Amino acid sequence: MKKVSAYSPATVANIVCGFDILGLCLNEPCDELMLEITDEPGVHIINKDDFDLPVDAEKNVSGAALLALMEEAKDVKGFILTSKKNIMPGSGIGSSAASAAGVVVAANHLLNNRFTKEDLVRFAMNGEKVACGVKHADNIAPCIYGGVTLIRSVFPLDIVCIDAPELHVTVVHPQIEVRTSDARQILKQQVLLKDAIKQWGNIAGLVAGFIKHDYDLIGRSLEDVIIEPVRSILIPGFHEIKTSSKEAGALGGGISGSGPSIFMLSKDAQTAKHIETAMKNIYDKMGIAYHTHVTTINKHGVKIV
Amino acid sequence: MKKVSAYSPATVANIVCGFDILGLCLNEPCDELMLEITDEPGVHIINKDDFDLPVDAEKNVSGAALLALMEEAKDVKGFILTSKKNIMPGSGIGSSAASAAGVVVAANHLLNNRFTKEDLVRFAMNGEKVACGVKHADNIAPCIYGGVTLIRSVFPLDIVCIDAPELHVTVVHPQIEVRTSDARQILKQQVLLKDAIKQWGNIAGLVAGFIKHDYDLIGRSLEDVIIEPVRSILIPGFHEIKTSSKEAGALGGGISGSGPSIFMLSKDAQTAKHIETAMKNIYDKMGIAYHTHVTTINKHGVKIV
Numbered sequence: 001m002k003k004v005s006a007y008s009p010a011t012v013a014n015i016v017c018g019f020d021i022l023g024l025c026l027n028e029p030c031d032e033l034m035l036e037i038t039d040e041p042g043v044h045i046i047n048k049d050d051f052d053l054p055v056d057a058e059k060n061v062s063g064a065a066l067l068a069l070m071e072e073a074k075d076v077k078g079f080i081l082t083s084k085k086n087i088m089p090g091s092g093i094g095s096s097a098a099s100a101a102g103v104v105v106a107a108n109h110l111l112n113n114r115f116t117k118e119d120l121v122r123f124a125m126n127g128e129k130v131a132c133g134v135k136h137a138d139n140i141a142p143c144i145y146g147g148v149t150l151i152r153s154v155f156p157l158d159i160v161c162i163d164a165p166e167l168h169v170t171v172v173h174p175q176i177e178v179r180t181s182d183a184r185q186i187l188k189q190q191v192l193l194k195d196a197i198k199q200w201g202n203i204a205g206l207v208a209g210f211i212k213h214d215y216d217l218i219g220r221s222l223e224d225v226i227i228e229p230v231r232s233i234l235i236p237g238f239h240e241i242k243t244s245s246k247e248a249g250a251l252g253g254g255i256s257g258s259g260p261s262i263f264m265l266s267k268d269a270q271t272a273k274h275i276e277t278a279m280k281n282i283y284d285k286m287g288i289a290y291h292t293h294v295t296t297i298n299k300h301g302v303k304i305v
Numbered sequence: 306m307k308k309v310s311a312y313s314p315a316t317v318a319n320i321v322c323g324f325d326i327l328g329l330c331l332n333e334p335c336d337e338l339m340l341e342i343t344d345e346p347g348v349h350i351i352n353k354d355d356f357d358l359p360v361d362a363e364k365n366v367s368g369a370a371l372l373a374l375m376e377e378a379k380d381v382k383g384f385i386l387t388s389k390k391n392i393m394p395g396s397g398i399g400s401s402a403a404s405a406a407g408v409v410v411a412a413n414h415l416l417n418n419r420f421t422k423e424d425l426v427r428f429a430m431n432g433e434k435v436a437c438g439v440k441h442a443d444n445i446a447p448c449i450y451g452g453v454t455l456i457r458s459v460f461p462l463d464i465v466c467i468d469a470p471e472l473h474v475t476v477v478h479p480q481i482e483v484r485t486s487d488a489r490q491i492l493k494q495q496v497l498l499k500d501a502i503k504q505w506g507n508i509a510g511l512v513a514g515f516i517k518h519d520y521d522l523i524g525r526s527l528e529d530v531i532i533e534p535v536r537s538i539l540i541p542g543f544h545e546i547k548t549s550s551k552e553a554g555a556l557g558g559g560i561s562g563s564g565p566s567i568f569m570l571s572k573d574a575q576t577a578k579h580i581e582t583a584m585k586n587i588y589d590k591m592g593i594a595y596h597t598h599v600t601t602i603n604k605h606g607v608k609i610v
């Protein structure tokens with residue numbers, strides 16, 4: 001096979017209390033891409049959307065990921081990538097990860113799956129480096145593995161799949177820009193030990209809640225005393241959205257990745273829709289433009305078509 | 306019934322990376338106690354050991370826990386407690402927790418189990434306050450519930466039982482004194498965010514490893530970048546013990562509670578014995594007196610005889 005199409009899904013990094021170590025994969029939205037092996041050296045990028053992303057492979061998230069893969073594949077001269085992004089760059093739901101993860105999964109399919117998923121995460125992290133300057137895997141890993149993933153360690157890479165119960169996810173993306181690099185810069189480099197203890201109690205609770213399928217424990221553990229108080233300042237209406245979503249039945253939720261998207265988890269589709277309505281009401285009143293997504297956890301990650 | 310006997314077990318708080326939030330219960334050693342309801346007001350304490358612990362109820366760990374219980378029980382005038390401690394105070398394997406938890410479980414038995422386990426943890430924490438000035442539950446909770454427990458939050462109390470696979474535990478107690486209050490004071494009140502992230506990755510990994518019965522993941526996650534580097538300074542031979550134990554097959558381990566005891570986890574009884582030998586060799590060479598315990602995880606906590 002020389003050509004393959006794939007859907008690469010959005011992801012929610014951090015999951016409130018798991019800054020830099022947890023992420024989950026969504027069924028929607030997904031980027032669409034087509035990848036073809038070619039004898040022409042290098043990565044050739046054709047963008048079929050309006051985001052005006054760079055076509056120079058080294059400056060392009062997908063390009064950087066493919067170049068890393070090619071360095072290890074050795075026998076591949078070049079790829080032609082046709083990309084149609086449906087996940088808005090800068091939305092906070094893993095747009096760059098979808099670009100990077102989608103292409104390496106597609107490339108691996110064309111190469112008869114010679115690489116492990118862990119290899120693919122390594123390659124794709126080069127895309128994140130282009131996007132925000134840091135090789136992080138909390139969007140990449142769930143995008144490739146599906147479900148909820150724990151990145152216990154990045155160097156060396158240690159990814160653990162966390163079994164989770166059925167969960168519905170409501171996402172609202174206010175149309176404001178928060179750059180991942182800016183969202184990182186405003187974080188304090190030191191935290192109080194007592195806050196760190198609270199945070200790791202919640203992370204332990206969240207992981208246990210997922211694996212034990214204990215919705216109440218998941219809800220109680222969705223609390224972030226370290227990152228959210230700082231980053232939420234960048235997102236208008238954050239606290240109103242959170243309060244209204246919980247009133248509408250959300251188990252909990254918070255900033256998706258570095259924002260500005262806000263996500264909420266719930267037990268059923270109807271509650272997820274109620275939460276969407278609550279979110280819309282807030283931003284309608286505030287006069288802020290937005291997109292919403294009502295979806296579920298994607299258990300499989302990037303999908304080859 | 307007016308009189309009951311109980312065994313109250315030792316516990317390991319923190320479990321390396323879970324400072325203040327995780328603990329596990331041991332089958333050995335255990336304190337022995339007898340508790341009797343009496344019409345004579347107050348808590349009357351008879352010590353059947355050589356530790357010279359206070360008999361004034363308010364200054365005694367068991368006494369303080371019983372007084373807290375009596376305040377809610379209302380219809381109990383007094384208790385007579387006969388206590389024989391086999392867990393050395395100051396050893397770092399939950400000696401004060403065994404005193405506090407043992408008596409409230411025994412008292413509850415005499416009162417037809419009118420209180421929940423969570424109530425009992427609340428009462429027993431008053432004993433910890435007497436012992437070290439802080440109401441912490443990371444020894445109390447595993448002592449009462451058995452197994453591995455997560456204390457997601459102390460105020461409000463939120464205890465989660467973590468299912469764990471069969472594990473063998475080797476403990477060495479060097480005969481030096483480390484006061485819990487001193488061990489708390491030397492900790493820095495601020496930690497680097499990057500260290501906190503590493504720590505919560507490990508905690509998430511450890512909890513997932515326990516519940517998934519994944520020994521390798523448990524081993525990889527038994528790493529503490531925040532507390533151990535500071536507290537291990539107080540324990541002679543700590544790094545030698547840790548290195549030799551791992552060479553002898555330990556999954557991992559570290560300081561038990563605030564020390565000076567060191568514990569190591571392993572998969573089978575034979576390895577646990579090998580680890581004991583390795584530990585003994587180190588302290589024999591260093592000329593440090595010690596006790597060792599080779600035991601397993603106690604799944605039931607305080608035992609009424």
